[in-house]
Each structure stands twice: as C-alpha cells, then as structure tokens.
Amino acid sequence: MTPKILTTLKSYDRPTFLADLGAGVTVAMVALPLSMAIAIASGAGPAQGLVTAIVAGFLISLLGGSRVQIGGPTGAFIVVVADVIAEHGYDGLVLATFMAGGILLLAGALRAGRLIRLVPEAVINGFTIGIAVIIASSQIKDLFGLSLAEVPAAFLEKLPALWAVRDTLSPATLAIGLVTMAAIVILRRAFPRFPGLILAVGATSAIVALAGLPVETIAARFGDLPRSLPMPGLPDLSPARLAELLPSAVIIAFLAGIESLLSAMVADRMIGGQHRPNAELLAQGAANLGSALFGGLPATGAIARTATNVRAGGKTPVAGLVHALTILLVMLLAAPLAGYLAMPALAALLLLTAWNMSEPHRWRGYLKDRRSDQILLAMTFLLTVLANLTVAIGVGVAVGLALRLARRDVPEAEWTPPKH
Numbered sequence: 529m530t531p532k533i534l535t536t537l538k539s540y541d542r543p544t545f546l547a548d549l550g551a552g553v554t555v556a557m558v559a560l561p562l563s564m565a566i567a568i569a570s571g572a573g574p575a576q577g578l579v580t581a582i583v584a585g586f587l588i589s590l591l592g593g594s595r596v597q598i599g600g601p602t603g604a605f606i607v608v609v610a611d612v613i614a615e616h617g618y619d620g621l622v623l624a625t626f627m628a629g630g631i632l633l634l635a636g637a638l639r640a641g642r643l644i645r646l647v648p649e650a651v652i653n654g655f656t657i658g659i660a661v662i663i664a665s666s667q668i669k670d671l672f673g674l675s676l677a678e679v680p681a682a683f684l685e686k687l688p689a690l691w692a693v694r695d696t697l698s699p700a701t702l703a704i705g706l707v708t709m710a711a712i713v714i715l716r717r718a719f720p721r722f723p724g725l726i727l728a729v730g731a732t733s734a735i736v737a738l739a740g741l742p743v744e745t746i747a748a749r750f751g752d753l754p755r756s757l758p759m760p761g762l763p764d765l766s767p768a769r770l771a772e773l774l775p776s777a778v779i780i781a782f783l784a785g786i787e788s789l790l791s792a793m794v795a796d797r798m799i800g801g802q803h804r805p806n807a808e809l810l811a812q813g814a815a816n817l818g819s820a821l822f823g824g825l826p827a828t829g830a831i832a833r834t835a836t837n838v839r840a841g842g843k844t845p846v847a848g849l850v851h852a853l854t855i856l857l858v859m860l861l862a863a864p865l866a867g868y869l870a871m872p873a874l875a876a877l878l879l880l881t882a883w884n885m886s887e888p889h890r891w892r893g894y895l896k897d898r899r900s901d902q903i904l905l906a907m908t909f910l911l912t913v914l915a916n917l918t919v920a921i922g923v924g925v926a927v928g929l930a931l932r933l934a935r936r937d938v939p940e941a942e943w944t945p946p947k948h
Contacts, residue, residue, distance in 0.1 A: 529636070529806045531591045536844035544843050551842030552850025555598055557723035558836050559585070560855055562881070564746065564866070565874040566601045567825060569666055570609035572618065573750050574866070576825050577601050579757060582856045584815035584827030589848025592811035593804030594792040596842050598833040598851060599815055601825045603881050604787050605780070607662050608917050609825060612776045614681060620773055623763040626820035627770065627777035632784060632813030641805025647786065648928030650897070650904040653890075655920050657905075658912025660886040663878055670875035671705040673698025673743070683913050700741045705872035708732045712880055721839055729877060733870040746874075747867030755863045757856070760821040779918050784812045784828040791829035798838045832884065900931050 559581050567577025581600040588599030612621045635641075662683060668690050669679055675696035680686045708728050715724025736743045746753070788811075792803035808829070815827050837847055858866070894905060904927060911920035 529593075529639075529804065529810060531807055531811070531845070532593055532595050532804065533590060533845040536595060536846075540844065540846075545846065547841045547843050548847040549850055551837050551840035552847040553854050554721075554723050554840040555833055555837045555842070555847065555851040556854035556858070557726040559598070559600055559830075559833055559851060560858060560866070561726060561729045561869060561874060561877060562833075563601050563855070564869070565878050565881075566603060566606060568746075568750075568871075568874065569603075569663060569878055570601075570606045570825065571613040572609070572621075572825060574746050575750075575754050576823065578753070578855060578859055579822050580819050580824035580827050582757065582852050582859070583822050583824055584819040585855070586849060586852035587815040587818050588788075588811050588827065588829065589845040589852065590811075591807070591814050592792075592829075592845060592848075593807030594795055594829070594834075595801050595803075595844055596795050596799060596834060596837050596847065597788070597792055597803070597808070597829045597845075598837050598848050599788070599812075599827050599829050600833065602787060602828055602830045603663055603878070603885055604656070604659055604783055604828070605826045606666070607659050607912070608776070608779055608783065610666075610681065611916060612773075616773060616776070619763060620769075620776075621825070622820050622823055623765070623769060624773040624776040624780055625816050625824070625826045626763050627773060628780035628784060628826060629813045629816030629818075629820060631777060631781035632809050632816060634813075635781070635785060636806050636809030636811075636813055639806045641789065641809050646929070646932075647925055648901075648904060648932065650901040651908050651921070651924035651928045652786065652790070653887075653894070654905040654908025654924060655912045655917060657886045658909045658920065659917070660882040661909075661913055663882040663885070667875040667878050667882075670744075670871045671702065671879065673701025673872065698742065701743050701872045704732050704736060704741070704743055704870055705876040708870075708873040708876040709880060712877065723836075725877065729869060729873045732873045733868050736870045737868050744871045745867065746869050746871065747864075749871065750867075753859070753863040753866055755860055757859075758823055761823075763820060775918060779921065780816070780826045782921060783917075784816060784826060785809055787831075788812050788829035791831040791834050794831055795834050795838060798835065832881070904928055904931065 563577035563581040564574035567574055585600045612624055665686055669676055674693050676693050680689050711728035712725055715728055788808055789805055792808055796803055819827050908920050908924035911923060
C-alpha cells in the first residue's frame with residue numbers, strides 16, 4: 529500500500545528528472561484540451577475539467593501505486609456525470625464524487641484492489657463501447673454547428689431531435705471539426721511522441737479567431753476561464769442528501785476503481801512493471817475527495833494519457849506531478865488563450881476519443897469469444913445506451929458472475945427438509 533513515488537525517489541537522479549519533466553509537459557499538452565472537452569460533454573464547465581486535472585492528477589501521482597499512471601477526468605465518466613448533474617444538480621455531483629472518494633479509500637484499506645479483476649471482461653467491453661457511442665452522439669451538435677436549445681439526454685430521443693434541425697448545419701463549423709480530426713490522426717501517426725493533439729486543436733482554433741469565422745468558442749459559450757484554483761469547501765453532508773446520492777457515488781467509485789486498475793495494468797505491460805492495486809485505490813479515493821473539495825469532477829487513471837506518458841519517456845510518478853503543475857501554470861498565466869479554443873475542434877477530439885475507447889481493433893476478436901460472452905457484451909452495451917450505466921453495470925456484473933460460477937460446475941446444494 530506504499531505509494532510508488534516513495535520507492536522511486538530512493539534512486540532518483542538528474543537524467544530521470546529530465547525525462548519526467550519532458551514527459552510531464554508533453555502529457556499536460558494532451559490533457560489540457562481533453563480535460564475541458566470532457567467537462568463540457570459532461571454538462572459542466574471547462575474550468576471544472578482543469579481543476580480536476582490539476583488537483584486529482586497531482587494526488588493520483590503523489591499517492592498512487594503505479595510508476596507512470598496519469599490521472600484526471602476521463603471519457604468513461606461523461607455519461608454518469610451528465611446523468612447526476614441532470615437529476616441532482618452540480619452540487620449533487622460534487623457530493624457524489626466526495627462520497628465515491630470515501631468508498632475508494634475504504635476499498636483500498638480493505639485491500640479490495642484485486643477483487644475488481646473478478647468483473648467479467650465482456651461487461652467492461654460492453655459498457656465501454658456503449659459509453660463511446662453515447663459520447664459520439666453527444667458531439668454531433670457541436671461538430672455540425674446545429675442550432676438546438678437543448679439536446680435530449682435519451683439516446684433514442686436525441687437522434688430524431690438532431691435530425692429535425694439538420695437545416696441549421698454550419699459549413700464553417702463542420703469544416704473546422706473535420707480538419708481538426710484529420711490533423712490529429714495525421715500528427716499522431718507521423719509523430720507519435722509529439723503532442724499533436726494540442727497543435728491540431730490550437731491551429732484550427734487560431735484559424736477561427738484570425739479569420740473571424742462564425743464558429744462558437746469556449747469563451748463565447750462559457751465566458752472567461754478563471755485564472756486560479758477555487759477555494760476548497762465541503763459539500764452538503766445532510767443525511768437525506770447522502771442517502772439520495774449514494775447509488776451515484778457507488779457507480780462513480782466502481783468506474784474509478786475499474787478504470788484506474790485497467791490503466792495501471794496496461795502501463796505495467798508497457799514498462800514491464802508491477803503496480804500496487806491497493807495503493808492505487810487509496811490514491812483514487814484521495815483524488816476524488818480532493819477534486820470534490822475544489823468543486824471538480826470525478827477522476828481516475830486515464831489509459832490514453834498514461835500511454836502518452838510512457839511513450840514520451842516518463843519514468844516515475846514525478847512526471848504526473850509535472851503534468852498537473854504544468855496545467856496549473858497554464859491556468860494562472862494563459863487562461864484567456866484557452867477561451868479561444870473552438871467548440872467543433874473539441875468535439876472532433878472527443879469523437880476520436882470515443883472511437884479509441886471502443887477499441888475497433890478488437891471487434892473481430894469478439895466474434896471468436898464464447899457465445900455467452902458475446903451475449904453478455906451485447907446486453908451490457910444495449911443497457912448502457914438505451915437504459916443507463918447503473919442498470920448496465922448491475923445486470924452485467926450479476927449475470928457475468930453467475931456465468932462464471934456455472935462454468936466451474938458448482939455442485940447443486942443438498943437441501944435438508946425442515947423438521948416441524
């Protein structure tokens with residue numbers, strides 16, 4: 529349960545620091561627009577995304593059990609965060625995040641890190657693909673520049689509503705979105721170690737500003753970004769509110785635990801290391817408590833940003849600390865510039881994020897899985913898209929664990945008739 533940073537600092541030297549410094553700055557350039565885009569897609573403001581990346585990102589690296597894990601807001605939370613905000617308001621989300629932090633601390637203290645591996649892979653794949661579909665559908669309005677006062681939350685209601693306003697499409701907005709998407713893909717393939725994401729989003733946003741194109745920006749929709757962190761404060765901890773938000777807190781904690789440990793395992797394969805799952809859960813708990821105190825979003829380990837850190841040469845958790853401090857520095861010194869980022873550019877970024885989340889390179893492999901796993905994946909996917917994440921995870925995990933027991937040929941119970 530010891531944080532990895534304490535282990536790595538024993539043999540820390542100048543070359544390692546320089547490697548961590550370069551990797552941390554590189555990851556910050558990726559995390560900066562992505563954190564704001566995720567917050568906006570979740571129904572929050574871009575400032576909350578930055579706060580989460582700074583506070584939670586710092587704590588996850590400081591206290592976590594992985595050498596190279598990068599934490600912050602992730603696409604996996606968009607659906608559940610949007611639902612909580614719509615039903616309970618933003619203050620409800622802050623309380624649910626705070627409670628989730630406490631649940632994760634308890635899970636870490638009880639050494640439950642390895643239990644999450646019991647969740648069937650088909651369930652994880654099913655709700656991940658479902659989340660990707662929901663994220664992609666939520667970005668259609670901003671990518672095409674459609675005029676719609678309020679986009680319905682339900683997937684089956686959203687598509688007809690967007691189709692009904694197709695005549696309001698903005699050619700300039702769509703062009704900026706498509707160019708951004710193409711630039712991100714090209715730069716990622718040509719220079720995989722270079723933070724092409726910030727360059728692509730920044731370049732197309734600069735075109736919008738310099739050419740005076742009729743394209744919405746962050747500042748136009750949300751106003752100026754703050755140039756400092758907010759003062760911390762406790763959410764409303766009344767018993768009635770705690771009971772009301774408990775189901776949402778459990779889902780947030782479950783997602784944070786799953787996502788962080790999956791990311792840590794991916795990182796282990798990339799660097800040949802071994803993470804400490806219980807320390808990781810404790811770090812996720814502290815990070816979500818800290819994010820809530822500053823009015824931020826739920827946070828967890830981010831697989832894409834962690835992989836970027838490894839490819840950029842990150843060696844120890846110091847890279848994650850540098851990443852968080854770099855974003856803080858940008859907030860303090862260059863917040864007005866971030867307000868010029870174009871909404872279709874951020875929509876393009878999230879569409880690519882959704883595509884990568886769905887892991888299309890694995891789709892063919894799903895066809896070779898057991899029929900029961902295929903049905904479990906499809907069921908979890910459909911429940912995620914058509915019902916909600918709570919139902920999808922609850923039903924998927926229950927059915928998956930039942931299937932696992934059935935495969936082990938558990939003998940039938942020998943019932944003894946009661947004596948009256």
